[in-house]
Structures are given as C-alpha cells and as structure tokens.
Amino acid sequence: MYVTYYMPNGSQASSELFENLKLELRRGCLTLAVLTQLRTERYGYTLRKALADDGLEIDEGTLYPLLRRLESQGLLVSQWREEDKRNKRFYRLSDQGEQILEQLLAEWQRINASLGKILQEA
Amino acid sequence: MSKAKDPRELIDRYLQAVRFWLPKSRKQEELIAELGEDLRSQVEEKEAEISRPINEAEVSEILKRCGAPMIVASRLGPKQHLIGPTLFPIYLFVLKMVLLWIQVPVFLFIVGPVNLASSGGNWGVAIAHTLGNLWSALFIAAGVITLVFAVLERTQVFVEINCKWDPSTLPPLEKQEFKTSSVQSVCDLAFGCIGLLWLLLVPSYPFLIFGPAAAFVKLGPIWHTFYWPIVLLSAMNVARAAIALARPQLDWFPKFSQLITTALTLILLRFLLDAAGVGTGLNWHPFVMLADNLMDSTHYLKIVAVVNASILLGLVGAWIGLCIAAPIQTWEFMSYLRKRSSGLHQIATLRVL
Numbered sequence: 001m002y003v004t005y006y007m008p009n010g011s012q013a014s015s016e017l018f019e020n021l022k023l024e025l026r027r028g029c030l031t032l033a034v035l036t037q038l039r040t041e042r043y044g045y046t047l048r049k050a051l052a053d054d055g056l057e058i059d060e061g062t063l064y065p066l067l068r069r070l071e072s073q074g075l076l077v078s079q080w081r082e083e084d085k086r087n088k089r090f091y092r093l094s095d096q097g098e099q100i101l102e103q104l105l106a107e108w109q110r111i112n113a114s115l116g117k118i119l120q121e122a
Numbered sequence: 123m124s125k126a127k128d129p130r131e132l133i134d135r136y137l138q139a140v141r142f143w144l145p146k147s148r149k150q151e152e153l154i155a156e157l158g159e160d161l162r163s164q165v166e167e168k169e170a171e172i173s174r175p176i177n178e179a180e181v182s183e184i185l186k187r188c189g190a191p192m193i194v195a196s197r198l199g200p201k202q203h204l205i206g207p208t209l210f211p212i213y214l215f216v217l218k219m220v221l222l223w224i225q226v227p228v229f230l231f232i233v234g235p236v237n238l239a240s241s242g243g244n245w246g247v248a249i250a251h252t253l254g255n256l257w258s259a260l261f262i263a264a265g266v267i268t269l270v271f272a273v274l275e276r277t278q279v280f281v282e283i284n285c286k287w288d289p290s291t292l293p294p295l296e297k298q299e300f301k302t303s304s305v306q307s308v309c310d311l312a313f314g315c316i317g318l319l320w321l322l323l324v325p326s327y328p329f330l331i332f333g334p335a336a337a338f339v340k341l342g343p344i345w346h347t348f349y350w351p352i353v354l355l356s357a358m359n360v361a362r363a364a365i366a367l368a369r370p371q372l373d374w375f376p377k378f379s380q381l382i383t384t385a386l387t388l389i390l391l392r393f394l395l396d397a398a399g400v401g402t403g404l405n406w407h408p409f410v411m412l413a414d415n416l417m418d419s420t421h422y423l424k425i426v427a428v429v430n431a432s433i434l435l436g437l438v439g440a441w442i443g444l445c446i447a448a449p450i451q452t453w454e455f456m457s458y459l460r461k462r463s464s465g466l467h468q469i470a471t472l473r474v475l
Contacts, residue, residue, distance in 0.1 A: 002185060006430055023412045043159070044156055044159065044160050045159065045163035045164070046163075048160070059187075059188070059189070060157055060160055060187060060188055060189075060194065060198075061193070061194050062195030062197065064153060064156055064157065064160075065197060065198055068149075068153075085153065086159060086162065087159070089152070089155070089156050089159070090399050
C-alpha cells in the first residue's frame with residue numbers, strides 16, 4: 001500500500017485550505033440547522049437570531065439564498081405577511097420538508113456516531 | 123431650517139446599491155425587501171439595546187458588517203457562470219488542443235513559410251505577418267470555442283452524455299513515465315558505438331554504405347565538408363548514452379541532451395541542404411556521383427539520379443521530422459522543469475506495508 005504526502009508551503013495556503021474545508025463542513029450542517037429551526041414558523045431575521053443564539057452564526061448573504069434554494073426544492077413554504085406594520089416573509093417546513101428532515105436527522109445521528117467512534121479509536 | 127437626516131435613509135441607499143447589482147426580476151424585489159426587513163430588524167434591536175434612536179454611525183456599522191453592496195448582491199443573486207464546473211475541464215482541454223496543438227503548429231509550419239515565400243524571403247515582414255495572423259486566429263478561435271461551450275452549458279447536452287456513458291469505452295491505461303532503464307541505456311551505448319565505428323569506416327570501405335553499388339558510385343565532394351561534423355554528432359550521442367548509463371540519477375540529462383542533439387542535428391541538416399543547393403537557386407551539388415571510370419554511362423547516371431533524389435527526400439523528411447520533434451521535446455523539458463519547480467518532486471511515496 002502506498003501513501004502519498006504533499007507538503008504545501010506557507011501558512012497562508014494552510015489557512016486558506018482550512019477555511020475552504022470549514023466552509024464545506026458547515027454547508028451541510030447549516031441546511032440541517034435551518035430546516036430544524038423552521039419546524040416553527042420564522043422570518044429571516046428571527047431565524048438568524050435563533051441560529052446565532054444556539055452558536056451558529058450565519059450572514060444574510062448565506063441565509064437568504066439558502067432559504068430560496070430550500071423553498072425551490074419544496075422543503076420550505078413561505079408567506080409574506082404584515083407584522084408590526086412591516087411586511088415580512090415567514091418560512092416554515094413543508095410536509096415534504098418534514099419527511100426529508102427526519103431522514104436527514106437520522107443520517108446525521110449515524111454519521112455523528114461513526115465519527116465519534118473513529119475519533120475515539122484515533 | 124433644514125430637517126435632520128434620518129439615519130435609516132442609509133439603509134435605503136444601501137438597498138438601492140445592492141439592487142443595482144442584482145439581475146432584474148420579481149425575485150430581485152423580494153430579495154431586497156427581505157434584506158431590508160432584516161436590516162431594519164437589526165436597527166430596531168440595536169435601538170432597544172441602547173434605549174435611544176440609532177445614529178448614522180451605528181447604522182453604518184450594521185451595513186459594514188453586512189458587506190459591500192456588490193459582494194452581498196453576488197451572494198444573494200443566482201449563481202451565474204458562462205461555463206459551469208462540469209464543462210469547464212472539457213472546455214479547457216479543447217481550448218489547449220485547438221490553440222496550442224493545432225493553431226500554433228499550423229502557423230509555425232504552414233502559414234509562416236507561406237508568408238516567408240510571399241514576402242520574398244524577408245524574415246522580419248514574414249514573422250510580423252505570421253504573429254499578427256496568429257494573434258487574430260487565436261482570439262477568434264478562443265471566442266468561438268467559448269461561445270460553443272456557453273451554448274452547450276445552456277442546453278445541458280452533457281447531462282445526457284453523462285447518463286449514456288459506458289465504462290467499457292474508457293481509454294486504456296497510459297504507460298507511466300519511467301526513468302530510462304539501464305537496459306535501454308546499454309543498448310543506446312552499444313548501438314551508438316557501432317554506428318560511430320561504421321561511420322569512421324565508411325570512407326575506407328564504401329561498400330559499407332553502397333553495398334555492391336560501390337563499384338560504380340562514390341560520395342560527392344559535399345561530404346568532405348560535412349563528414350567530420352556528422353562524426354562529431356555521432357560521438358556526442360555515444361557520450362550522451364554513456365553519461366545516462368553512468369549517472370542515472372541525473373534525471374534532467376536525457377531530456378536536455380536529446381533537445382541539444384536535436385537542435386544541432388537541425389542546424390547541420392540545414393547547412394547540408396543549403397550546401398547541396400536546395401532552395402538557394404545555386405548549382406546543385408550531388409550527394410553521390412558516378413565513379414571516375416564510368417562517367418559516360420547513361421544507365422548508371424539514371425541510377426545515381428534516383429539515389430540522389432532518395433537521399434534528398436530522406437534529408438528533407440528528417441529535417442521536417444526534427445522540426446516537429448524540437449517543439450515537442452522543448453515542451454517536455456519545460457514540463458519537467460515546471461514540475462520540479464512546482465515542488466512536485468517533494469511528493470514522498472512511502473511504502474507502508
């Protein structure tokens with residue numbers, strides 16, 4: 001069996017690599033977190049607040065395209081409604097979203113358990 | 123008295139700037155409304171926190187944290203690309219293929235010589251014309267290829283191809299690039315020595331080159347000038363094989379020495395063809411001629427003419443072949459240098475088990 005090592009040069013490349021990998025790692029987790037939070041109806045800002053309160057900061061430029069994508073995939077439904085004299089777009093999980101979320105959460109538990117096992121062994 | 127400016131106006135100005143960078147659609151308005159709502163909620167929260175109306179500096183701080191309008195618009199808007207990540211490697215491959223491996227050689231070996239001939243042998247004009255034509259051709263070809271791939275991207279033709287592909291149609295494994303084996307180096311050295319010896323014996327034993335025809339054919343005077351340079355080149359090849367055998371760790375040497383040998387052979391061939399009178403309009407100097415005692419034999423003269431024509435064709439063919447080999451060898455050597463300098467030589471392969 002052969003193992004190939006590549007030595008990158010410079011800490012800048014290393015930090016860039018870390019940022020890219022972190023972004024990849026976060027991407028799937030964010031989707032799961034957003035879907036879970038939207039079991040309760042929320043609008044954009046309160047959703048961001050709820051996520052941030054639980055330690056998952058997400059900026060506007062990431063959240064709104066994600067909401068739009070999830071809605072176009074049929075996992076969310078949205079509605080413009082007036083609240084406090086302002087128009088707000090409220091999101092919640094669709095029926096299909098509920099089913100997919102259950103499957104995703106089961107998958108998440110499985111991955112988490114496997115990862116925990118791997119990390120214990122290491 | 124002028125009315126004090128509302129700090130919230132900054133939010134509207136910000137949204138206007140974001141709107142400018144978003145593609146015009148119904149979704150654009152929804153995105154702007156949603157972003158505006160988010161920002162106003164942040165302002166409200168801040169006001170609740172500080173128990174007073176927000177000032178412009180504090181609004182500005184919120185907007186700065188949100189990001190520059192153009193960046194925010196790029197994140198909010200649909201992902202736009204001319205050629206997507208699926209097609210991009212194929213696009214790059216086709217671009218390289220057409221520009222580097224088709225257009226450049228065509229201009230180097232066909233358009234260039236044609237321009238040289240039409241400019242009456244003026245190298246400066248020919249090079250300028252060829253470079254001008256090449257630049258336009260590269261530009262147009264790159265544009266057309268990009269356009270075709272942009273259309274393919276929009277029509278999603280490759281999605282269908284992806285569904286239909288068959289693993290059995292995959293190309294066979296490429297041969298891995300190994301260092302020159304010692305067996306090959308020994309063979310190179312042995313055949314190089316035999317060739318050099320043969321070359322040294324030819325003047326004394328013309329039979330070695332002409333066979334039975336040595337009775338009525340002899341080498342032309344042109345070889346008096348070129349014999350020793352050819353011997354020298356042959357000796358260089360022997361030395362090259364010997365060094366490659368003795369120092370296999372010099373992995374740059376075979377490629378580099380091959381390139382040098384090709385360049386020297388090209389120069390020698392060029393001088394040889396010029397000296398023979400090819401393309402110079404000067405008197406023709408034959409490569410072989412009739413032996414002194416047969417100068418008036420018409421039958422043998424025809425044979426000599428055929429032999430001369432064959433040698434000439436062979437030399438011209440060799441020259442064209444080397445003209446093609448030289449850029450390829452240069453490319454290979456440059457690729458080798460690039461790999462070395464990019465640190466790929468640092469890849470460490472460890473045998474674990």
